Amino acid sequence: MPEAAPSPSPAPKPKSAPQKAMEKLGLLRDIDLALHLPLRYEDETKLTPMAALREGEPAQVEGVVTDCQVEARARKQLLVRVADDSGSVLLRFLHFYPSQQRQMAVGTRLRLRGEARVGFFGREMVHPVVKVVIEDTPLATALTPVYPASAQLPQAYLRKAVASGLARADLRELLPEGVVPRELPSLKEALQFLHHPPPKVSLAQLEDHSHPAWQRLKFEELLAQQLSQRQAKLEREKLRAPVLKASQGGLVERLLAVLPFSLTAAQQRVVEEIAQDLARPQPAHRLLQGDVGSGKTVVAALSALVAIDAGWQCALMAPTEILAEQHFRKLVDWLEPMGIRVAWLTGSVKGKARQAMLDRAASGEAQLVVGTHAVIEDKVRFARLGLAVIDEQHRFGVAQRLALRAKLKGDGPGAGPPQGGASPLGGSEPKATWGPTGSLEPHLLMMSATPIPRTLAMTYFADLDVSTIDELPPGRSPIVTKLFAAGRRLDVIDKIRYEVGQGAQVYWVCPLVEESETVDLRNATETHAELAAALPGQMVGLLHGRMPPKEKAAVMSLFSGGTMSVLVATTVIEVGVDVPNASLMVIEHAERFGLAQLHQLRGRVGRGAKASVCVLIYTAPLSDTGKARLKAMVETTDGFEIARRDLEIRGPGEFMGSRQSGAELLRFADLQEDAPLLQMARRLAPELLERHPGAARAQIQRWLGTKAEFLKA
Template identity: 55%
Template sequence: MKQGQHKQTDPDPAAHVSAGSLQGYKGLTPALLTKLAKLGISNMQGLLLHMPLRYVDETRITAVRDLRSGEQAQVQGEVVHVEVQYRPRKVLICRLNDQSGQLVLRFLHFYPSQLASLKEGKQIRALGEVRSGFFGWEMVHPQYRVVGDETEVATALTPVYPTTAGLSQAVIRKWIAWALSHADLSDTLPASVSQSLNLPSFAQSLACLHHPAPEADLASLESREHPAWQRLAFEELLAQQLSMRRHYARRKHQGAPALKPSKTLITALLKSLPFALTQAQQKVALEIGRDLEKPYPMQRLLQGDVGSGKTIVAAMAAMQAIEQGWQAAIMAPTEILAEQHYQKMQGWLAPLGIQVAWLAGSQGKKQRREMLAAIADGQAQLVIGTHALFQEQVVFQRLALAIVDEQHRFGVQQRLSLRQKGGQPHQLMMSATPIPRTLSMSYFADLDVSVIDELPPGRTPIVTRLISDARRDEVLERVQDACMQGRQAYWVCPLIEESEALQLQTVTDTYETLQQSFPHLKVGLVHGRMKPAEKQTVMAAFSAGETQLLVATTVIEVGVDVPNASLMVIEHAERMGLSQLHQLRGRVGRGAAKSSCILLYQDGKLSEMARARLKTIYESTDGFVIAQADLAQRGPGEFMGIRQSGVPMLKIADLERDHELLEAARELAERWLETEPVLVDKHLARWLGHAEELVKV
């Protein structure tokens, strides 16, 4: 809006514009395209759907005498005085006269070009917040421009867009206006759908959002509850549903091993266990078993709260593949978790004559060579490892089932790499982070979902305590009492290295302090910077009960299973996310002993967000309640690592606000895929371009 901005070449009004690339259009220089790409804009639809953050009202000129303190206003007048004051600090002062009074424009930071434009006698139009100053009304750092007698006043509210360095609002507005006048804005939805939802057309919605009328309801526009926003949210949700459900349907035309039900191995495994399966475990095991019988690849997400018994269900699925002469693989995100799976599976399956192989980056060359040979010739029936399973030299003879634990920690390419090891194996993904229903309906619409919704009997509820860091001595007494009674405890710290900004105690400092505090106890230390062999030694000692207190970073967040551990202390709990706190808490309460989790926080430094997180984790042990709160606080992209997963992200729709639209989009997608293939293609082309089939594995 300021004088001196670079003037762009006008777009060619005769240019034929498609939904494709913006390359080659007059005025869209390589430098401009690079800046637009930083905003995620690479085609016509990217411009159309680059939505405003807020709006400013430049549709009226307010006389100086009618200004009110604290309100934003636009004033036009003649510059009657300009000066640079140097005390008490350098400031540019400009006095504006509109015949009804004078207004002071104050600039604390300014450039020589501004001094050149703000000459006495110039007509200036300024927009900013009005406040009372020493010389009457003033605006500090207003937007302004030099105008003439014929300069028109805006007829619509002015949108303010997300931008990047070197890309002005004026340039973004111009190119979005160009897109609106040249793109195909015809509806992809039948009029009957718009009418049933009481929503405006696509073209009307874009016009309203990019150029709202002065009398528009600004509150509903900025809260995104306006019908125009709702129309775009519905269309975006529909595109996501269509893309993912189409992928789901296409999977049924791919071939995969049809695995008959296990007659002997699963029965033998269940007989050897010291516990019986819960009804929930039996139910999901049956769902998975039926999927494995089908001649197309299973893609099922198995979710269950921490400690609900997903591992044994995964073992049963592996037995179904192994009994038919195939191989199965289990992939975990960390060596600690992968080794825990290996130890557990070895204990369960070795007595049944099943060879379990272990593959990790820390193995010696000889052991690794032996494991690779056993996998390649089929001797290794079950293979367990970390991302080392992705490597090219890992060749399976007959892989029929890929099991991915904590699936959201792996990117889409990594999961795809494991699947490609065996052509089209069945895939079972497991997550101990319960997924709220709206997230499951949206981002996991291409998967079948099973839920273990009960904990094994005999588990005692975990008591959660919120304790200020000032009462640390009391916490130390609790730890000592628990260990002296024959129990074990965790002490979890969030950072390894000293950080002046956060001033958090490091795990190594805490370890040394606790060693001094408890000279009669064996204290262990584990963190992500240690060599794998060191970590394994420390964890083995803790699992065997040789170490009473384990000081750790969040590397123990998933998979660690020590039934004798009944107390966990989490340092600086206010710094951690809800799901992470819940996962960590789930490391205790895995035996029959009464268990506690103490959340240590720094009093006086709690943000509102941190206070809300601690309140939620204190009040609930239900993973789904916690997950819902976590989703509301962090949004879906951060909640499950979806930004890295290859799933189309939602830019406009909000799963919390638009859950009713999601239900409607889901129903319409199911109908359309069967009856309206042409409309499906047109709608996907608009919203997802040529990348609408983002394969999610």
């Protein structure tokens, strides 16, 4: 007799809307629920006599329904009169169900919470929270939490889920005795207090996060974050990388001898710091930051030459084709006369030309490969990659940077040498192995023209070595920043007419409207037509993100060559464009731009000897944030001061994205207010990892879970 087929397993039960909403908020584990803290609290621990209600103040009252009726005006309204011993209040419901009317029948005792106002019929509440009181329902003994939620996630459902998660979560003390300051409560006590604070607690201390319970959470969070980054750094130190040293009288010295300028003291310092990194057998993981125009490209070129001189390849990746091409042109000018072969690889390089570039990278013929994210695609292989340079690294998403690191380590399909094994390049370490086990990992140098305030670098980049170019090359002209209201647009056009008559060149930047490329394009196109009509005899160009790469390149060539007087562009020219003769930058709707972006755009002028001006055209009324940004732009041209103010305006999470972008890594701590806690966490992290590695791992897992991976990017 044939065996009966096994009965199919029941289909999984579909998730409810609140369950889906909780997943979207990242509330997956019990500890996630326990750490989902209230935004504010409601006091349901006491009752206010109805006669004592004050207009505009939330309060809780209790009384008996004396009247309940639907009034038919322009729209139906449910009006309910409730009274206690001191007086009465009218409840007004503009939206209601028949079941609500039945719930509030005459004679029913109700407990109400809402904001009182004085109407035509005396005191009233509009859409209060209503509870039917059955047999002296007791009052709450703690403040009622109001949690961050969404439309699909009712507070009642979330409160129950959080209470359940808090009860189940493993909140044992993970940290050894003596690590946590004595004045702070245990983590379990802190969380129970913050979810259900007693009625007599200082609401001010809860709201400004200065209460000891908040301090405990912030300390734990900062410690977990510092532990994670310290651990990432220690793990990287176990990896091996090629030892890259420039030879005496080699490529580095040859380039320095032919450059038409001398390095600044700051450039010399960071070149030496990077050279020391590359000479170690551990992979470098360094961030090079410097203000716009501080000369990071030549530092990258000298770093690449260290690798090439040692017989290895270098890859340089930039976020946009315009920026990548800017680097490519400079590097070709500097390096090809020295016999260095440079390959160009972006999404617009197709067909045979693309295959030729891939072959040159794979064979080792190309000693330097410059391009966009196309450099990390699966088909791109390197014979002997010793150094990767990522420019404007914050413009790449976390996933892209993690994929790049995996590829470089040999974990991806595009890593390692071509089949056949032996590298065609000479060098000091011909026996390099490739692959996930025992492989050599290339050194990594990241560059950013968005300076990072020190406290932020300490927190978000604790696993990185940071080099800073803190001076500009001599000969850079000062930039004056001026504000113009939108009504003075014609005055700005008159200024442009005068400037181009004097032989200067001008940028006019239109804002990027993310919701609609069509609106964005129309804005730029209309401005281009307006300026072309206002400036007869002058060439006015248009540059936007939807143009084919060849057209973009042709426009930029005309502008950089001096043939084109005015360039109307969207923010595709934000970084990397270098036209020394351009001395006027006009930014339209400046209030729509972020502070760092405004500073980057302003940095496109002031690159020659001519005094330069940046005009910010704004449309009133301005928000407080908009005013603060424009004020900062007028008051300073120092990128580090701009970064400090940007951090003040936006806060660390938004400033960094998700260490540019994923979920915000610090939810509770404030980098400026909690600097003492941050210093304490930095001091304790190495000691904890060394003496109590198990506790350190558990702390990271509790607080970061999978987010720890983002810190490695």
